[in-house]
Amino acid sequence: MLFLKSNKTGKGYGKQILQALIDVYNVITVDVNKDNLNAKSFYLKNGFSIISEDPTDDAGRPYPIIHLELQ
Numbered sequence: 001m002l003f004l005k006s007n008k009t010g011k012g013y014g015k016q017i018l019q020a021l022i023d024v025y026n027v028i029t030v031d032v033n034k035d036n037l038n039a040k041s042f043y044l045k046n047g048f049s050i051i052s053e054d055p056t057d058d059a060g061r062p063y064p065i066i067h068l069e070l071q
Contacts, residue, residue: 002039009038018046022070033057034064043068 002021004014021027030048032039044050048068057063 014042015046028070030068031065032068034066040066047071 002014002017018027029051030043032043034040034053047070049071050066051069052067054065054067055062057065
């Protein structure tokens, strides 16, 4: 999970962290709560595409999850 304090968003920190995760750890997939529009937008703007969706989270709770992959 990638979380930034609200006063740190929009300053490029998230993009820098994401790029390091891609470069160092070869992160190419992420899961995001579908209702988290900011996170969804962030990953889509940074080269990820939606590949699938589940109506529940891993614990079976009714939180829809989208699965994204770096293109």
